[in-house]
Amino acid sequence: MNMHSSDAATAEEAIAAQEALPPLTNEEATQVAMSNTLLTPRFYTTDFDEMDAIDVTPVREEWDKLIARMKSDPNKGHFKKNEDWDTVDWDGMEPKLKAEFIDFLISSCTAEFSGCVLYKEMKRRGSNEDITTLFQLMARDEARHAGFINDALREAGIAVNLGFLTQAKKYTYFRPKFIYYATYLSEKIGYARYITIYRHLEKHPEHRFHPIFKWFCEWCNDEFSHGEAFALLLKTDPKLTESWVNRMWIKFFLTAVFSTMWVRDHQRPEFHKALGVDPEWYGQEVFRKTSEISRQVFPMVLDIDHPRWKPTLRRMEAANVQIAHGRKQGGLGGWLKRMAGSAKAGFAFVSLLTIPVEKSTVPASPRMEPAY
Ligand SMILES: [Fe+2]
Ligand SMILES: [Fe+2]
Numbered sequence: 001m002n003m004h005s006s007d008a009a010t011a012e013e014a015i016a017a018q019e020a021l022p023p024l025t026n027e028e029a030t031q032v033a034m035s036n037t038l039l040t041p042r043f044y045t046t047d048f049d050e051m052d053a054i055d056v057t058p059v060r061e062e063w064d065k066l067i068a069r070m071k072s073d074p075n076k077g078h079f080k081k082n083e084d085w086d087t088v089d090w091d092g093m094e095p096k097l098k099a100e101f102i103d104f105l106i107s108s109c110t111a112e113f114s115g116c117v118l119y120k121e122m123k124r125r126g127s128n129e130d131i132t133t134l135f136q137l138m139a140r141d142e143a144r145h146a147g148f149i150n151d152a153l154r155e156a157g158i159a160v161n162l163g164f165l166t167q168a169k170k171y172t173y174f175r176p177k178f179i180y181y182a183t184y185l186s187e188k189i190g191y192a193r194y195i196t197i198y199r200h201l202e203k204h205p206e207h208r209f210h211p212i213f214k215w216f217c218e219w220c221n222d223e224f225s226h227g228e229a230f231a232l233l234l235k236t237d238p239k240l241t242e243s244w245v246n247r248m249w250i251k252f253f254l255t256a257v258f259s260t261m262w263v264r265d266h267q268r269p270e271f272h273k274a275l276g277v278d279p280e281w282y283g284q285e286v287f288r289k290t291s292e293i294s295r296q297v298f299p300m301v302l303d304i305d306h307p308r309w310k311p312t313l314r315r316m317e318a319a320n321v322q323i324a325h326g327r328k329q330g331g332l333g334g335w336l337k338r339m340a341g342s343a344k345a346g347f348a349f350v351s352l353l354t355i356p357v358e359k360s361t362v363p364a365s366p367r368m369e370p371a372y
Contacts, residue, residue, distance in 0.1 A: 005147030006079040010136065011120045014143035018150055019163055029158045032103070033110040034169055041111035044118050045171040046179045048125040056130045059232045062367050063130065066228055070137040078218050079148035085211045090156045093209075100271040101210065102156060107264075109149040109160050111190075115183070115226075116142035117166055134229055141222045152212050177246070180234050181253040185294070187227035189257060192289035194220035195372045200277060207276035224370045231297045231366040241299055241362065254294070254302050255352050258287050262313045263320050280310065289372055296366040300357040312351050319344035 008014035056063045090098065119139035126132040150159050174182065198216040201208045208214070234240050241250065265272065265279045272279045284304060291301040303309065319341045326337030 004080050005151075006144050007077050008144065008147075009140065011116050011123075011139035011143035014140065014147050015116075015162055015166075018143075018147045021154070021159075029102075029106050029153065030161045030164060032106045033113075033160045033165055041107060041114050043114050043165075043169050043171045044174050044179060044182075045121065046118070046174055046176050048122055050176045051122060051179070052126040052128045052131055054128065054131055054233060054236055056232065056236055059235050059366075062365065063232055066225065066232065066367075067130075067133060067137070070134075070225055070229075075141070075144075075218050075222055079144045079215065081151060081211075084214055088152075088155055088210055094270070094274075097209075097270040097274050098156075100268040101274075102153070102158060104268060104271055105149055105153050105212075106158075106160060109146050109153065110165070111186075112142050112149065113146040113160070113162055113165060115139075115186075116146060118179070118183075138226050138229065141226070145219065145222070148215070149212070152210070177240055178249070178253075180230055180240065181250055182257070184227055184230035184234060184297070185253055185257045185290070187223050187230060188293050189261065189286060189290045190223040191220045191227060191370065192286045192293070192372070193261075194223065195370070196282065196285050196289065197275065197277070199372065200275070204276050207274065209274050221370055227293070228367065231368075234297050235366050241297060247299060250298050251300065251302070251353065251357055254298070254300075255349070258283075258290075258302065258304075259313060259316055259349060259352060261286065263317050266317045267320075283313075284310075293368065295360045295362070296368050297362060298360065299362055300360050303355055303358050306355045308351065308355055312348050312355075316345050316348035316352075319348060 003013065003017050005014040005017040008017055093101070116139050119135040119142060122135040123132045123139055126135070146160075146162060150162070153159055194216040197213060198220065201213050240246055262279075262283045265283060269279070272282065287302070287304045291304065295301060322341035323338050323345065326334045326339075326341060328334070329337060
């Protein structure tokens with residue numbers, strides 16, 4: 001029997017294992033994964049030479065510990081269906097919930113795989129052993145995560161064609177420092193999202209409508225480690241988090257990542273209802289955890305309890321609904337609706353940026369352990 005992606009030692013092996021499975025030509029799923037809007041996960045490329053030149057000497061001690069732990073591979077073999085994987089009644093699932101859940105799985109699979117392609121490429125292009133070792137380990141994890149979500153989708157007769165995506169999806173260029181901010185945050189917010197759902201379902205197992213949520217605990221530990229690696233990378237150069245311009249960028253990325261998550265989650269009301277989770281509560285809870293963690297390296301946190309925070313996010317979400325209606329409607333009327341919606345969303349975003357931040361003192365050593 002062929003190897004399963006969960007046992008793969010490298011991203012390449014994991015992708016090959018997924019591709020060796022019986023072909024499922026689901027163009028629709030791959031099309032969804034291919035789409036590039038402000039709200040869908042993108043693929044990134046960067047200046048790999050600049051990243052390859054990073055010297056991790058200033059954080060050597062913590063670095064070696066983190067790499068040793070990632071090499072010990074505590075989650076090898078974990079991302080595989082076993083006896084805990086209850087049968088899923090896809091046909092009996094309420095159609096709206098089914099559609100939203102499939103959309104959630106496809107978008108999660110794309111996001112996981114987006115990390116994989118970026119990390120794999122850095123590994124391939126680099127010659128700095130510290131950097132290539134880290135990126136190879138992270139690519140391995142993300143390929144397993146994407147493979148596992150694809151296993152879940154396959155039961156519904158759907159699969160994202162990972163090989164095709166690598167070739168055909170558009171890549172967005174980000175300079176390395178933006179990759180650090182965006183990826184650091186997406187790893188940490190990923191941790192906070194997975195652990196918040198996991199802890200909630202521990203208390204309310206009656207809402208666990210799919211077995212994949214049982215895997216979220218070990219899963220989020222992988223994301224936590226990836227975030228730790230980016231925290232260390234950010235620590236190698238104090239300018240990245242201390243200069244005035246870069247502090248503005250950090251605020252921008254915090255605001256963009258948080259507000260995108262809010263809007264995206266509100267597009268899936270049935271999914272959250274089935275989980276027994278209020279999306280506003282969930283959003284704020286995830287922002288709170290992510291903010292607390294990000295104090296390890298960012299000199300500020302957003303004021304998510306500010307009186308304008310939630311109302312402005314709601315406005316942004318309403319603007320987004322308007323954009324979606326405009327897109328559906330088409331024609332001149334639809335276009336006007338879309339333009340008006342985009343302007344409203346833009347205003348809301350600028351308004352979020354004007355909320356003063358709470359300054360924070362960064363500790364000398366950034367290292368943290370998952371605590372939620
Ligand atoms: Fe992941
Ligand atoms: Fe990750």
